Amino acid sequence: MISKTSLSQLFNQNFGDSPGQHSFAPGRINLLGEHIDYLGGQVLPAAIDRGISFVGHLSETDVLEVRAHDMGESLQWGPDILNSRPEKGWKLYIWAVLKELEKLGRPWKGAKCLFSGDLPQGAGLSSSAALEVACANFFFKAQNLKISNEELALLGRRAENIHVGTACGIMDQFISVHGKEDHFLQLNCDTLKYEVHPARLEGATWVLHNSMVSHELGDQYNQIRKSLEEAEKIIAGGPLLEVAPELLEEKKSQLNESQYRKARYVIGEHQRTRAFIQAMGALDVSKVGELLVKTHEGLSRDLGVSTLELDALIDISGQSRGWLGGRMMGGGFGGCTLNLVKTDELDEYLKRVHQGFSERFSLETESLPVVIGEGARVERWIENK
Ligand code: GLA
Helix, strand or coil, rough: CHHHHHHHHCCCHHHHHCEEEEEEEEEEECCCCCCCCHCCCEEEEEEEEEEEEEEEECCCCCEEEEEEEHHEEEEEECCCCCCCCCCCCHHHHHHHHHHHHHHHCCCCCCEEEEEEEECCCCCCCCCCHHHHHHHHHHHHHHCCCCCHHHHHHHHHHHHHHHHHHEEEECCHHHHHHCCCCCCCEEEECCCCCCCCCCCCCCEEEEEEEEECCCCCCHHHHHHHHHHHHHHHHHHHHCCHHHHCCHHHHHHHHHCHHHHHHHHHHHHHHHHHHHHHHHHHHHCHHHHHHHHHHHHHHHHHHHCCCCHHHHHHHHHHHCCCEEEEEECCCCCCCCEEEEEEEEEHHHHHHHHHHHHHHHHHHHCCCEEEECCEECCCCEEEECCCC
């Protein structure tokens, strides 16, 4: 998280006064359970200590000014703001949140705001969910309005589903709001009930490697969801995730090859989340690593959401001492791999992965040790504190 002092200085340079309020929402990792949330299954995400800080104050005018510090861009919207949809990017996400605020009878107010973050761009760490949550929370708290954590997450998801057009599940917004330091959530995406479990494993460290292929969820993601929902209807034996592998085999002839493979992946992945929780509880690092690798194979071969660079990162990691297991993480088509590495071999391991990746792609991978942090929060500014 960027320090409050730096944010205050930035705000002051931009607007000539102090920000008033700091709304922070983190990005996330997902230990296991990929492409499972929108099918109502259980997922195992954790918030990280990096995210988006949305700072500012309401103003007396009805003009909303937002500066996107990291992009060097800004917007200035007047009262008819909700009539014209920005085409894409951060402006669309903010607009989508304002649309949802208005639906709740809490319309947008004039304000001066700035946001900045320390999540690598396009790395699949849910910067869009963090922006939605940080922005929505900012406007609620600035007007002293209450919103429950669950409703805040749901609002972010509706903004994305309805106004941005990505048919994502609830995982990213939910974990951004509900993250617990050093813990991951076992989240039931159907009921939104969850339990928290320790994410630390003695002698092992979670590390992300950025494939440097910018990840953006869009048509390909929506298509995968559609194809799985079609498979669910064809199999018609209840929720797809609970279909027994034998039933899937029986119905194979009614599915096309792609539907069959995708269904096989999600059914296996959902079963793996149960085994994963057990392995984490038993502190069985080898089993945890093995399950991560199985997930990568499924995401790459059956679901078809990996890339050359992500597969290469897993391959290179697999040849590097100290690696216990890993997989591509998130919706796919770019972003990061998540890896579990023996802590006492971490330095040597990192050298090998960096060398291996730059030899294959003439590109430097960026590696981030994972620090698991708390969910979204808003603080009022008290200068000199
Ligand atoms: C993206 C979506 C999530 C989830 C993951 C895949 O991050 O926003 O809802 O579907 O992909 O697990």
